[in-house]
Every structure is written in C-alpha cells, then in structure tokens.
Amino acid sequence: MTLLSVSDLRVSLGGKPVLHGLSFVLREGEFVGLIGPNGAGKSTLLRASLGLLPSEGAVTIAGRPSTAISARQRALHVAYLPQEREIGWPVSVETLVSLGRTARKRGFAGLDATDRARIGEAMARMEITDFRRRAASELSGGEKARVLIARALAQDAPLLLADEPTAGLDPAHQIALMSLFSELAAEGRGVVASLHDLGLAARWCSRLILVDRGVIVADGAPKDVLTAERLRTVYGIDAHLGETEDGGMLVVPLDVVRR
Amino acid sequence: MIGASRYRIVLALLSAVTAALFVLSLVTGPAGIGFSDALASLYSGGDQGAGLIMREIRLPRAILGLMIGITLGLSGAALQGYLRNPLAEPGLLGISASASLGAVIAIYTGFSAVFPLGLPLAALAGSVVAVLVVQAMAGARGGALTVILAGVAVSSFAAAMTSLALNLSPNPFAALEIMFWMLGSLTDRSMTHVWLAGPFMVLGWAMLAALGRPLDALTLGEDAAASMGVNLRLVQFLAVFGAAASVGAATAVAGAIGFIGLVAPHLLRPLVGSLPSRLLPASALGGACLLLSADILTRIIAPDKDLKIGVLTAIIGAPFFVWLVYRMRRKLL
Incomplete structure (x- = not known):
C-alpha cells in the first residue's frame, strides 16, 4: 500500500x-x-x-489528500521527529515518551494498557528505560535524541x-x-x-x-x-x-x- | 502515569487551603464580627448590621478574590505552557494594560461617574480591542514569538495612552482616582461586579482548561505538536481569547493585579512534575490561595489605610522575580 x-x-x-x-x-x-x-x-x-x-x-x-484529513488523523498515520530537539519543561523521560500517545487520547482520558505497552516497548528499543524517571531536559544531547525518537516510536504510526x-x-x-x-x-x-x-x-x-x-x-x-x-x-x-x-x-x- | 497519586494529594491540599482562606477572607474585616456570628449571619437573612456587611461587602470580596486568583493562576500557567516561556504572564499579551486604558478612559471622560458599570464595561472593551489587535498582528499561522512581540507592542501603546490621560487630566481628583484604580483593589466591590465579571471569567476558564493535552504536546515544540495531532490555530485561539476573557474581566472589576500569574505556576511546577496539563488546575488553585492571602493581608496590615492589593502583590512578587532570574541564570551556567 x-x-x-x-x-x-x-x-x-x-x-x-x-x-x-x-x-x-x-x-x-x-x-x-x-x-x-x-x-x-x-x-x-x-x-x-x-x-x-x-x-x-x-x-x-x-490514500487520502492531506488537506482532507485533520491533524489528529494524520498523527495516526505519520509520526514526525523534528530536527530541533526541543524539550520545553523538565518532565520525566517516561512522561515525555507517553506524549507520543496524544493523538489516540480524547478529552481527559488517561493511559490504558495498550498505551503503557507501546511506551514500554519504545523505551526498551531506545535503551532509555534505566533513566525513565529522570528529567528529560537534563539529559545529554545523545540521550535526549534517543528519548525523542522513543516518543515518535510510541506514536505507533x-x-x-x-x-x-x-x-x-x-x-x-x-x-x-x-x-x-x-x-x-x-x-x-x-x-x-x-x-x-x-x-x-x-x-x-x-x-x-x-x-x-x-x-x-x-x-x-x-x-x-x-x-x-x-x-x-x-x-x-x-x-x-x-x-x-x-x-x-x-x-x-x-x-x-x-x- | 507516574506520580498520579502525589498529584491528587497536591490538588487536594491546595483545595483545602483555598477553602480555608476563603472562609478566613469572609471573617476578616474592620467590622469586628466574631467568627461564628459572621458565618451564621451569612445565612440568617437579617437585613441589619452583620448580615448586611457579610452579604453585601465581604461575600462579594471573597468571591472576587477566589475567582480572580483562579483566573490569574490559570491564565499564567496556560500562557507559560503555550508560549513555552517561563516569564510569560497574563499581562504579557497586553490584556491588563489595555483593560486599564479602557478604565482610565471611563474615569477621564466622566463616563464612570454617570454610569456605575461604565468603568468595568470600558475595561472589558479595552481588553477585547487588545486581543483582537494581538491576534491580527500574530496572524493565524503566527508562532509563540509573534504573539509575545504583538503583546509587548500593544502593552506599550496602552501604557503610553494611559500616561497621556494622566498627563492631560483636567482635575487632580481624576488623576488620583486613575492612579488608585490602577493599583488594583478588591475593596467595596458588590455582587453586581461578581455578576458582571463572573460569566467572562468562567468562559475564559473553560477555554483555557481545554488546552491541557495540546500544551503537553507543545513541550516538544510547535512542529512536533502539530505532527502529534494538535491543531495549532485552535490552540492559539483558545489561549489568547481564553486569557483575554478571564483576565480582561478580572482587571475590569479589580484593576491590574500583577505577579500572581507569573509566580503561581513557578511555585507549583516542581510539585506536579512540570507537566503543563497538570499545572493548569494546580496553578489555578495556587493563584486563588495567593490572591486571597494577599487580600487578607491588606486588611490585617493596615485596616484603616486601604492598602492596595496590587501594591502588596508587587512588593512580594518583585523579589520573587529577582530570585527566579537568579536561579535561571545559575541553571544556564
């Protein structure tokens, strides 16, 4: 396809x-x-x-014109990792990776078992599970990059x-x-x-x-x-x-x- | 998610402190009504003495303190999250300055003397004009930086026009009234003020509360957030108009009260794991705590002097700001 x-x-x-x-x-x-x-x-x-x-x-x-789909639907099909490694607030690594699930969540809904599984897999694949509780903004450049890639992987697009x-x-x-x-x-x-x-x-x-x-x-x-x-x-x-x-x-x- | 139980404890504690301060605000005042008498006369329905003071003077004051505190704390947290700038605050969009200008024009022209609600209405109109100008200058695709710059421009212009009104004021009493109004105060507000400002504030809260998840995504920057399903135009609309509706209404009835919108998010950010969506309710409650405390303090420190609340928050807020800059500098080194 x-x-x-x-x-x-x-x-x-x-x-x-x-x-x-x-x-x-x-x-x-x-x-x-x-x-x-x-x-x-x-x-x-x-x-x-x-x-x-x-x-x-x-x-x-x-298969659909990009102008015809909403940002949310697009996020279910395409994940994007920008060149700039911006981390605005000192959130924990695990929280940051969980942001990859944003498009799949409505209203104030929390993370379910599938979300947790994807987040865990993404962290394991990028070898960042060990420092998942640390503040993402305080990591080294390479570690930050891995955390941000894990976020894109957690989007599961x-x-x-x-x-x-x-x-x-x-x-x-x-x-x-x-x-x-x-x-x-x-x-x-x-x-x-x-x-x-x-x-x-x-x-x-x-x-x-x-x-x-x-x-x-x-x-x-x-x-x-x-x-x-x-x-x-x-x-x-x-x-x-x-x-x-x-x-x-x-x-x-x-x-x-x-x- | 991590620390969800700690987050609930923080919110519960803040709610309890807010409720306690609200009651304390009700029972504090020059009339010297006892604690139980004061609360009892709130419900007794009596027309004389204590009941009148409680329902007509202290209740609106406490309600406005609570609502304006929530407004300042919530909009401060929302704007810091949206602009990803720790120095953002409600005044940054030019809302406070323009609402002040509207009020000053009402005082200057005598409109407020003829028509009692003229002043808050003119202030609201001022904030509406400001936000339309900011939105037009920033444009639909405007990023956070253009919004900041447009806000600074509008702020400066409104401040200049306010100075002009002071400069050309024909009588010293109008000038003094303008000065006092700009210092911000909750003294002698009535339930009419609550009904006037309340709906706008609640509307603003609803718009800002919807920003939780998009603000979390914006932690990773605008491009990343957009790719994660965030509609940036909608977020900009909600942030700008939500802040304008609530802060404009707050400024309209209480004048410009600074620093609470800046300080509350900073105090609470470490306690909620820095996540913007969690900071919104925490900072709203924190803002209410700060404003209610400040309002109680003005009545305790100088009961007969009518100490302005904006002066008090600035005296406490400015040193905090210095400390904030110092701490940020140390982090950068």
Whole structure:
C-alpha cells in the first residue's frame, strides 16, 4: 500500500522558492534515506509533506489528500521527529515518551494498557528505560535524541519521518537506530530519514532520495544513487566506493574536490 | 502515569487551603464580627448590621478574590505552557494594560461617574480591542514569538495612552482616582461586579482548561505538536481569547493585579512534575490561595489605610522575580 505520495511539491520560504516540484511515492516496507547537501531542502521536504508549511502540489497520506484529513488523523498515520530537539519543561523521560500517545487520547482520558505497552516497548528499543524517571531536559544531547525518537516510536504510526535522527548519537547508537529503522520497514512500516552520513545511508537504507537545490537528483537503490560522479557534482567530494565482506555498500568520503 | 497519586494529594491540599482562606477572607474585616456570628449571619437573612456587611461587602470580596486568583493562576500557567516561556504572564499579551486604558478612559471622560458599570464595561472593551489587535498582528499561522512581540507592542501603546490621560487630566481628583484604580483593589466591590465579571471569567476558564493535552504536546515544540495531532490555530485561539476573557474581566472589576500569574505556576511546577496539563488546575488553585492571602493581608496590615492589593502583590512578587532570574541564570551556567 502507498503510505505517502507527493507530487509536484513546491514550497517558497520568505518569497524564495526552496522546492521546485518534487514527486515521489513511498510504499510499506521501505526505509528511505533522504540525502543531500546542507540547504538542499531535505527538512523543508519533510515538513511540507506533513503540511507544516504552506505548499503547492498534492500530498496524499494513506490514500487520502492531506488537506482532507485533520491533524489528529494524520498523527495516526505519520509520526514526525523534528530536527530541533526541543524539550520545553523538565518532565520525566517516561512522561515525555507517553506524549507520543496524544493523538489516540480524547478529552481527559488517561493511559490504558495498550498505551503503557507501546511506551514500554519504545523505551526498551531506545535503551532509555534505566533513566525513565529522570528529567528529560537534563539529559545529554545523545540521550535526549534517543528519548525523542522513543516518543515518535510510541506514536505507533505506519510511517515515520525523521529529520537527522542520528545527529549527536555515538556510533553504536547510530547503528542500532539504523538497524531499528530497517526492522520497522521489515515489519511493513515506512521510514524516511534525512541523513548526512553517506556510509550509514548506503549500508542500511533500502532506497535513497538525493535532493539538491530543491529538486530530486536521483531516486533508487543506494548503489544506483551513490555514484562517484554524483558525489562529485552534488556534494563536491571524492569518495571511496566499495563493498563490505557481506556484500553491503561502502562509502567513505575522502576529500573535497578542487574546483 | 507516574506520580498520579502525589498529584491528587497536591490538588487536594491546595483545595483545602483555598477553602480555608476563603472562609478566613469572609471573617476578616474592620467590622469586628466574631467568627461564628459572621458565618451564621451569612445565612440568617437579617437585613441589619452583620448580615448586611457579610452579604453585601465581604461575600462579594471573597468571591472576587477566589475567582480572580483562579483566573490569574490559570491564565499564567496556560500562557507559560503555550508560549513555552517561563516569564510569560497574563499581562504579557497586553490584556491588563489595555483593560486599564479602557478604565482610565471611563474615569477621564466622566463616563464612570454617570454610569456605575461604565468603568468595568470600558475595561472589558479595552481588553477585547487588545486581543483582537494581538491576534491580527500574530496572524493565524503566527508562532509563540509573534504573539509575545504583538503583546509587548500593544502593552506599550496602552501604557503610553494611559500616561497621556494622566498627563492631560483636567482635575487632580481624576488623576488620583486613575492612579488608585490602577493599583488594583478588591475593596467595596458588590455582587453586581461578581455578576458582571463572573460569566467572562468562567468562559475564559473553560477555554483555557481545554488546552491541557495540546500544551503537553507543545513541550516538544510547535512542529512536533502539530505532527502529534494538535491543531495549532485552535490552540492559539483558545489561549489568547481564553486569557483575554478571564483576565480582561478580572482587571475590569479589580484593576491590574500583577505577579500572581507569573509566580503561581513557578511555585507549583516542581510539585506536579512540570507537566503543563497538570499545572493548569494546580496553578489555578495556587493563584486563588495567593490572591486571597494577599487580600487578607491588606486588611490585617493596615485596616484603616486601604492598602492596595496590587501594591502588596508587587512588593512580594518583585523579589520573587529577582530570585527566579537568579536561579535561571545559575541553571544556564
């Protein structure tokens, strides 16, 4: 089934066009890495797909036009992890993760057994159960990031859009997160994560969308998208492209291209 | 959720203290009526002496103290949660300043002398104008920051116009009346004031109380909250108009009473685990406790001087503010 369909998406920020007509379709079971240089429009693409920015073009979420569904219904289909790691008040980690259940609760209703189970799973997956009683605002950057990812997981939506989820994580947690995302995809969900680490993107994503200056330059399997020529023209870098022992793709950026 | 039982204990304690202070407010006053006599004469229906004082003077004063305290505490907590700014308070949206301006215009033009309810009505009109201007400036998609800036602008303008009225006041008595009114007071209010302001305050409370879950989600920022199913336009409408209706009505009958809306949420936030939805009822009760205590204090400290309640809350509130800034600075370092 199609989880998200974007066609001819155009966005202008402050009168300046940022996205020039992007189209792609995301199906169940896909783990898409959204890559591109700084300022390419990755975050704008994620936010506009959710309807958080005024845009032109059509966005369909779970088969329905995004303009026709309420914020609450949308939250049942798509979870979103913003790039800014904002935690306004020193609430406990467990409370913060439980906010992921917001869209499923009406009025003053409390958490039921299903809610608790999802919250517990999300905390266990992000390895934050040990400090669930601590104030979330007092954690280290990487711990905060894991808590916020757990919040998005607790939302239990079929599609997850994550803006630079690996930023600030140590290598072990970066790999654990990428592996978790591909597990989610294997369960039949969809994940779109904007990434700067091309090595991680190449190794774990089932599909890469390369964005540059507001247009999609390439869209496909990692080995088709990440060619030496593209890395040179889009990123301005030379990279070593190879293969790992288990047949995975290896990308190691080496140097900036002298122009 | 965690600490649900502790949260219930906090609310129960606050309710008990509020109720006790309400009774204490009823039995405190220059008439020197005994405790049991005072409460008995409230129901006896007698037309003379104690019964008259209790029903016509002390009851409206205590009710207004309770309702205005709830208004200030609740709107302070709601605005801090909505704007995610610990320094937000009801005055920030320009509501208090504009309501004051409306009242000042009523006093200045003599409208309040001709028509007794002219003053509160003009104050309400002032707050309505302020909130419409803030909402228009912030726009439907306006974020928290635009609301703050619009509120500051409206506040400054209303304060300037109030100064102008004082400056040009033709007779010193009007100027003095304006000054005294702006200090805030619950003295000599009648049940008419309760009936005038009450419905607006209750309407405002209902709008602000609906903000609990959205404010919790806003802890993670506006984008995250929107993605979690929060309708940001509706939240902005409820926060701005709810605060305006309740604080505008409160200011209309009691003048500008500062600091309670700022202090109450801060005092109670640690006790409710910082969760905005839990802070709303706690801060409402806390605001009522603070205002009722302050009003009782004005009657005990200087029974014959008519000490203004706004002066007292500012004297206690300003040092608290200093301490708050100091503590925040220490946290940032």
